[in-house]
Amino acid sequence: MGTRRFTAYSAKHLDELLRRARLDEEERLKVRAVATVLPFRTNAYVVDELIDWTAAPDDPIYRLVFPQADMLPADDVARLAGLLRSGAPAPELQAEANRVRQGLNPHPAGQMDLNVPRIGLDPVPGMQHKYPETVLFFPKQGQTCHAYCTYCFRWAQFVGDADLKFASDDVKQLVEYLKAHPDVTSVLLTGGDPMIMGEPVLKRYIEPLLEIEQLESIRIGTKSLAYWPQRFVSDPDADATLRLFEKVVAAGKNLAFMAHFTHPRELEPDLVATAAERITGTGATIRTQAPVIRSINDYPAAWEVMWRRQLTLGMIPYYMFVERDTGPQDYFAVPLVRAYEVFRDAYAAVSGLCRTVRGPSMSATPGKVCVDGVAEISGQKVFVLHFIQARDPALVGKPFFARYDPNAVWLTDLRPAFADRFPFEQIPQNTRLSA
Numbered sequence: 001m002g003t004r005r006f007t008a009y010s011a012k013h014l015d016e017l018l019r020r021a022r023l024d025e026e027e028r029l030k031v032r033a034v035a036t037v038l039p040f041r042t043n044a045y046v047v048d049e050l051i052d053w054t055a056a057p058d059d060p061i062y063r064l065v066f067p068q069a070d071m072l073p074a075d076d077v078a079r080l081a082g083l084l085r086s087g088a089p090a091p092e093l094q095a096e097a098n099r100v101r102q103g104l105n106p107h108p109a110g111q112m113d114l115n116v117p118r119i120g121l122d123p124v125p126g127m128q129h130k131y132p133e134t135v136l137f138f139p140k141q142g143q144t145c146h147a148y149c150t151y152c153f154r155w156a157q158f159v160g161d162a163d164l165k166f167a168s169d170d171v172k173q174l175v176e177y178l179k180a181h182p183d184v185t186s187v188l189l190t191g192g193d194p195m196i197m198g199e200p201v202l203k204r205y206i207e208p209l210l211e212i213e214q215l216e217s218i219r220i221g222t223k224s225l226a227y228w229p230q231r232f233v234s235d236p237d238a239d240a241t242l243r244l245f246e247k248v249v250a251a252g253k254n255l256a257f258m259a260h261f262t263h264p265r266e267l268e269p270d271l272v273a274t275a276a277e278r279i280t281g282t283g284a285t286i287r288t289q290a291p292v293i294r295s296i297n298d299y300p301a302a303w304e305v306m307w308r309r310q311l312t313l314g315m316i317p318y319y320m321f322v323e324r325d326t327g328p329q330d331y332f333a334v335p336l337v338r339a340y341e342v343f344r345d346a347y348a349a350v351s352g353l354c355r356t357v358r359g360p361s362m363s364a365t366p367g368k369v370c371v372d373g374v375a376e377i378s379g380q381k382v383f384v385l386h387f388i389q390a391r392d393p394a395l396v397g398k399p400f401f402a403r404y405d406p407n408a409v410w411l412t413d414l415r416p417a418f419a420d421r422f423p424f425e426q427i428p429q430n431t432r433l434s435a
Contacts, residue, residue: 006043006044006045006146006228006230006235007043007044008041008042008043008146009041009042009043009044009047010040010041011032011035011036011040014028014031014032014035014040014067015028015032017042017047017066018031018066020053020056021053021056021057021062021066022056022057023057027069029081029084029085030069030077030081031066031067031068031069032081032084033069033077033080033081033083033084034067034068034069034071034072034077034080035067036080036084036093036094036096036097037072037076037080037097037100037101037104038067038071038072038150038327038328039148039158040065040066040067040148041144041145041147041148041158042065042066042147042148043146043147043227043228045146045227045228045229045230046061046065046146046147046227049269050265050266050269051065060263060265060295060296060297061263061265061266063150063295063296064149064150064151064262064263064293064296065147065148065149065150066150067150068150068331070331071150071328071331072100072328076100079096080093080096080097080100083096101156104326104327104328105325105326105327105329106156106326106327114130114365114391115128115129115130115136116128116129117129117135117177119173119176119177119180124168124173124177125166125167125168125170126138126139126140126166126167126168126169126170127166127168127174127177128166129181129184130367130391131367131389131390131391131393132183132184132393133183133184133185133186134184134185134186134187134188135174135177135178135181135184135186135187135188136187136188136190137168137174137187137188137189137190137205138157138166138167138168138190138191138192139167139168139169139189139191139194139197139201139202139205140167140168140169141169141196141197141201142189142191142192142193142194142195142196142197143157143158143166143167143191143192144158144191144192144193144196145158145191145192145193145196145223145227146193146195146196146223146224146227146228146231147223147227147228149223149260149262150328150332151291151293151296151323151327151328151332152327153323153324153326153327154190154191154192156326157191157192158192171204171205171208172208174187174208174209175208175209175212178209178212178214178215179212182214184214184215185214185215185216185217186215186216186217186218186219187209187215187217187218187219188219188220188221188258189205189206189218189219189220189221190221191221193221193222193223193224194220194221194222195220195222195224195231196224198237199237199240199241199244200237202241202244203244206218206244206248207247209253210247210248210251210253215253216253216254217253217254217255217256218248218253218254218255218256219255219256219257219258220255220256220257220258221258221260222257222258222259222260223259223260224259225257225259225261225272225275225276225279225286226259226260226261226262226266226267226272227266229269229271229272229274229275230271230275231275232275232278232279233271233274233275233278238278242278242279242281242282245279245282245283245284246282246283248284249282249283249284250283254285255282255283255284255285256284256285256287257279257284257285257286257287258287258289258318259286259287259288259289259315260288260289260290261288261290261306261310262290262291262293262296262297263296263297263302263306264302264305264306264309267306267309267310267313272313273313276313276314276315277313277314280314280315285316286310286313286314286315286316287315287316287317287318288306288307288310288315288316288317288318288319289318289319289320289321290306290319290320290321291320291321291322291323291324291332292320292321292322292323292334292339292342292343292359292360293323293332293334294323294331294332294333294334295332296332298334298338298339298342299342300341300342300345300346300349301346302346303320303342303343303346304345304346304349304350307346307350307354307357308350308354310354311350311351311353311354316356317354317355317356317357318356318357318358319357319358319359319361320339320342320343320357320358320359320360320361321359321360321361321362321363322334322336322339322359322360322361322362322371322409322410323409324362324363324410325364325410325412329409329410333409333410334409335406335407335408335409336360336371336383336405336408336409336410336413336414337374337383337404337406337408339359339360339371340360340371340373340374342360343359343360343371344373358370358388359371361388362410362411364410364411364412365411366387366390366391366392366395366411366424367387367388367389367390367391367392367395367396367424368387368388368389368390369385369386369387369388369411370385370386370387370388371383371384371385372384372385372386372399374404377401377417377418378418380403380404380417380418381403381404382401382402382403382404382417382418383401383402383403383404383405383408383414383417384399384401385399385400385401385402386398386399386400387424390424391424392424395423395424398423400416400419400422400423401416401417401418401419402414402415402416402417402422403415403416403417
């Protein structure tokens with residue numbers, strides 16, 4: 001397993017793979033219809049090593065990477081399936097798929113507007129700057145993944161529509177922007193997955209950052225440890241990649257490897273332990289995060305097992321997120337009260353060393369909002385919330401309250417308690433960061 005070459009599967013392989021899940025022809029057609037709207041990609045490691053095909057289509061890893069027939073509204077699926085069945089021309093099918101996509105909030109939390117940085121009056125492509133100290137950069141060659149998660153909030157990056165995509169290969173512009181913003185102390189390379197890039201390309205993006213004195217940390221957001229741990233063990237450039245990590249640490253920067261693990265099975269292979277040991281051996285840290293997802297990990301034992309296993313592998317449990325308000329959110333969303341219960345019960349079952357984790361957290365337009373619990377105050381049942389991070393730094397850490405709603409799944413579903421508006425509604429939301 002450790003020496004296998006990477007083999008990707010795309011939508012053209014979907015029907016063949018679905019037969020392994022024993023889906024009949026009509027069901028496979030519906031899944032293919034969903035895949036015209038939402039991206040599909042997986043690989044041989046996920047298919048052969050992680051999925052329990054005897055349990056498919058209910059297997060959690062299968063559900064994590066394969067589209068489901070009921071992910072989209074039934075009427076939309078029926079129209080798309082009808083076009084596929086009739087052999088409709090590709091432009092007609094694409095037009096219908098695009099129409100459905102536009103109703104899925106492809107770029108939540110102000111990504112296309114509020115988070116776009118500027119140099120002078122000109123927007124800077126391939127970057128986001130939501131919080132004063134952190135800049136996100138989307139390297140052009142890293143805007144795909146070893147496999148796509150069906151719940152991914154960045155699904156719009158992968159559907160081939162340039163208007164929906166963030167990407168840049170202009171490292172000089174990134175450096176120029178950082179030097180003009182001395183308050184920025186952290187850069188997050190994201191995507192997609194930067195670890196899809198080979199070491200020579202990754203180095204072109206990372207090395208210029210090492211000369212920027214103000215930078216304290218470089219983060220890499222990646223699912224590669226779960227979906228292709230060979231990247232750090234047996235790939236041809238695995239050793240060179242680790243040497244690059246060592247160079248970042250030697251330059252006095254914290255290299256934070258932001259690893260996504262969504263289900264305990266992703267942590268079981270010995271290859272993951274080997275990859276994690278090699279990464280941490282460079283001086284990098286591995287922090288783990290994932291959203292709580294209905295039908296995949298929406299029960300406390302999943303998180304307890306993940307956090308404990310991550311700890312033994314030298315990783316730092318970091319975030320439990322709430323599924324974002326984009327794509328098939330209705331399919332995957334867990335009510336906030338349930339997300340809190342899952343977090344609380346898992347948190348109570350682990351040692352203090354695992355309790356570095358925070359959540360459940362919503363990465364919403366005004367910032368990262370954490371659900372701290374449910375309480376009764378002055379006879380009113382409320383959610384207790386606080387900002388872990390915010391556009392307005394003055395809001396960070398300050399508790400606020402929302403009326404209890406057992407059906408709420410996102411910040412916009414909530415209504416303020418003990419006030420006419422939430423604290424973040426009292427500040428302008430169109431503030432731009434520019435040079």
